[in-house]
Amino acid sequence: MPQGSPEPRESKVRQPRDTDRDANRDAARGAAREADLTAIDSLIDRLVPALTAKLGSTHLGELEVREGDWRIRLRRPATAGNWNGELRRSSDRAGRSGASHDAHGGTRSGGAASTSADAHRVPTPGGSNGSSPHPGGSQPPRPAHEDETRRVATSPAVGVFHTGARSTVGTRVRQGDTLGHVDVLGVREDVLSPADGLVGELLTQAGTAVEYGQELVVIALPTSAEAVR
Amino acid sequence: MFRRILIANRGEIALRVLRACRTLGVEAVVAYSEADRDSLPVQLADEAICIGPADAKRSYLSAPALISAAVITGCDAVHPGYGFLSEDEGFAEVVRAHDLTFIGPSADVLDRFASKEGTRRLLGSHGLATIPGSDGMLRDDSHALDEADRIGYPVLIKPSAGGGGKGMRMVRTPRELESAIRICRSEAKSAFGDDSLYLEKWLDDNRHVEVQVAVDRFGRGIHLGERDCSVQRRHQKILEEAPTPALGPAARAELAERAVRAVVAAGYENIGTLEFLVDRDGNAYFIEINCRIQVEHPVTEMLTGIDMVALQMRIAAGEPLGLTQSDITFSGHAIEFRINAEDPAHDFRPGAGIVSRYHAPGGPGVRMDSHLYEGYEVPPFYDSLLGKLIVWGPDRETAIARGRAALDELLIEGLTTNVAIHQALLGNESFLEGHMTTNLLDRVGSGAFLAAAARA
Numbered sequence: 001m002p003q004g005s006p007e008p009r010e011s012k013v014r015q016p017r018d019t020d021r022d023a024n025r026d027a028a029r030g031a032a033r034e035a036d037l038t039a040i041d042s043l044i045d046r047l048v049p050a051l052t053a054k055l056g057s058t059h060l061g062e063l064e065v066r067e068g069d070w071r072i073r074l075r076r077p078a079t080a081g082n083w084n085g086e087l088r089r090s091s092d093r094a095g096r097s098g099a100s101h102d103a104h105g106g107t108r109s110g111g112a113a114s115t116s117a118d119a120h121r122v123p124t125p126g127g128s129n130g131s132s133p134h135p136g137g138s139q140p141p142r143p144a145h146e147d148e149t150r151r152v153a154t155s156p157a158v159g160v161f162h163t164g165a166r167s168t169v170g171t172r173v174r175q176g177d178t179l180g181h182v183d184v185l186g187v188r189e190d191v192l193s194p195a196d197g198l199v200g201e202l203l204t205q206a207g208t209a210v211e212y213g214q215e216l217v218v219i220a221l222p223t224s225a226e227a228v229r
Numbered sequence: 230m231f232r233r234i235l236i237a238n239r240g241e242i243a244l245r246v247l248r249a250c251r252t253l254g255v256e257a258v259v260a261y262s263e264a265d266r267d268s269l270p271v272q273l274a275d276e277a278i279c280i281g282p283a284d285a286k287r288s289y290l291s292a293p294a295l296i297s298a299a300v301i302t303g304c305d306a307v308h309p310g311y312g313f314l315s316e317d318e319g320f321a322e323v324v325r326a327h328d329l330t331f332i333g334p335s336a337d338v339l340d341r342f343a344s345k346e347g348t349r350r351l352l353g354s355h356g357l358a359t360i361p362g363s364d365g366m367l368r369d370d371s372h373a374l375d376e377a378d379r380i381g382y383p384v385l386i387k388p389s390a391g392g393g394g395k396g397m398r399m400v401r402t403p404r405e406l407e408s409a410i411r412i413c414r415s416e417a418k419s420a421f422g423d424d425s426l427y428l429e430k431w432l433d434d435n436r437h438v439e440v441q442v443a444v445d446r447f448g449r450g451i452h453l454g455e456r457d458c459s460v461q462r463r464h465q466k467i468l469e470e471a472p473t474p475a476l477g478p479a480a481r482a483e484l485a486e487r488a489v490r491a492v493v494a495a496g497y498e499n500i501g502t503l504e505f506l507v508d509r510d511g512n513a514y515f516i517e518i519n520c521r522i523q524v525e526h527p528v529t530e531m532l533t534g535i536d537m538v539a540l541q542m543r544i545a546a547g548e549p550l551g552l553t554q555s556d557i558t559f560s561g562h563a564i565e566f567r568i569n570a571e572d573p574a575h576d577f578r579p580g581a582g583i584v585s586r587y588h589a590p591g592g593p594g595v596r597m598d599s600h601l602y603e604g605y606e607v608p609p610f611y612d613s614l615l616g617k618l619i620v621w622g623p624d625r626e627t628a629i630a631r632g633r634a635a636l637d638e639l640l641i642e643g644l645t646t647n648v649a650i651h652q653a654l655l656g657n658e659s660f661l662e663g664h665m666t667t668n669l670l671d672r673v674g675s676g677a678f679l680a681a682a683a684r685a
Contacts, residue, residue, distance in 0.1 A: 157293075
């Protein structure tokens with residue numbers, strides 16, 4: 001079963017004990033290497049298909065399994081379609097607890113400060129919204145900043161917004177160009193331009209916590225003169 | 230206690246958890262899909278955050294979206310409600326890995342009780358009688374036929390994963406078995422991603438009785454009595470009540486005590502429900518455990534005065550129960566009617582639409598847990614539960630009388646609801662005598678049941 005606890009399970013691939021270490025060191029190295037290779041083969045054969053299926057069925061972003069000295073981690077990329085598997089020794093602690101957790105720490109502190117302004121819906125006890133909810137509208141509303149001269153790129157996910165090289169005001173972009181990304185627990189979800197045009201104002205500052213569908217970047221549509229040119 | 234929690238669910242249970250948060254002084258952030266933007270829990274929450282589109286796979290079933298939402302809104306715990314990811318040990322584990330508390334059993338406990346077949350064996354070894362069943366999962370048709378012969382027909386095919394009646398079929402002959410297994414496998418595969426099936430002996434005229442337990446992190450457990458959920462339609466509960474008319478006071482207490490002893494010994498933690506089938510002679514067989522808050526928890530709240538969601542949160546926060554068994558007293562009788570957006574006249578076809586008028590009934594012993602309001606548009610993407618009407622009385626007769634009055638008073642316009650089936654039940658002789666079994670509706674069919682009630 002998926003295992004994410006920080007303490008590795010006791011190794012099943014036994015290393016020789018200290019007392020007979022000297023005599024057996026060389027033999028043990030060879031044996032350990034053999035065992036490692038066998039372990040890798042076995043993990044790949046048995047676990048990768050099962051893990052891929054599990055990851056697919058759970059819609060989790062990442063799964064990790066440990067067995068013996070080995071652990072295997074599958075991460076779903078932001079854009080579905082290809083899979084990355086990582087195989088490394090448990091003693092290599094940098095992977096999971098390093099990179100991704102630091103990112104989360106950053107997200108948390110960055111988010112807490114900025115959330116109130118952007119992802120926050122003002123509570124309305126007794127307010128007009130609370131007492132007379134407006135009907136209908138399961139369709140997402142058209143972004144407020146859109147009109148016939150401009151479109152708005154919205155957030156593809158809930159996370160922290162980061163700008164990219166193409167999000168500088170005035171940059172000419174094509175529909176589908178990446179304007180930046182939203183960091184979802186260390187996984188990038190690209191923010192795509194909804195149209196050809198020029199990058200206008202940023203509606204959300206970089207580093208801000210954003211919700212799904214939040215308006216991020218204005219794209220000014222080309223005027224007819226520009227379109228001809 | 231937690232400072233701020235993410236409610237990772239929708240509808241009436243999101244509202245119910247929000248209410249528990251308010252009484253505990255905990256801030257509540259409601260995670261919602263685009264289809265629930267105008268929902269009542271979103272409007273009442275301290276903060277609400279859109280986590281994805283209407284498709285539940287990309288919102289309420291998306292662990293990354295939910296956890297990311299919890300992290301950026303500064304929550305320290307996640308309440309999964311029921312359904313969706315509420316019993317998903319993978320989700321519980323990932324929540325924990327992000328230094329958040331999963332309000333429910335830990336991933337290890339969920340894992341231990343994940344397989345229904347494994348749980349039957351585990352709790353069987355701790356003193357609960359179980360229904361005779363297959364030895365492990367069914368390997369193939371010939372294994373299934375052999376096992377069914379050994380157990381004796383009729384048998385019930387059940388999926389190892391999931392619930393809600395999907396992948397379940399009762400068969401009376403070997404001829405039916407093979408085709409039913411094929412259907413169950415494909416239903417279970419598409420509903421739960423797991424087509425493992427097992428067999429149980431089918432008990433004709435059985436009753437469904439479940440025991441509510443609560444176990445804290447220190448291994449101290451209590452029970453909060455039982456609920457009778459015998460009134461079902463195709464394995465879906467539609468009405469629940471307590472105490473069960475199937476058992477006398479001594480038998481009820483004995484069953485509940487045996488249940489809590491078994492789960493404590495098996496290492497369970499947090500609140501949970503043990504489901505039993507009770508046969509004609511009053512023998513109770515354990516069938517499965519639900520590791521979450523249940524839809525029908527208000528029935529227990531009405532009898533005991535205990536806020537089950539608050540209790541669940543306290544246990545998850547690591548607090549001791551603070552209650553012993555002798556603190557739990559049971560008073561009167563309670564009935565819950567599940568009010569669904571479905572049409573009993575058309576095979577319970579689910580509906581959606583705008584609630585044009587809404588009035589919730591009131592009066593002594595009447596409680597309505599619902600997220601409806603006038604003008605609310607019920608989205609078509611999720612389950613059809615509109616709310617739960619719960620009535621309490623000092624005895625069963627009074628509860629039934631209050632139930633009749635409350636169902637008549639309940640007003641929901643703009644949608645077809647199943648209120649008629651509840652009104653028919655309250656006129657049904659078997660129900661009034663307390664003799665209902667799980668096949669009460671399916672035996673004659675809901676249409677015939679309604680027609681009979683209309684003639685009476």
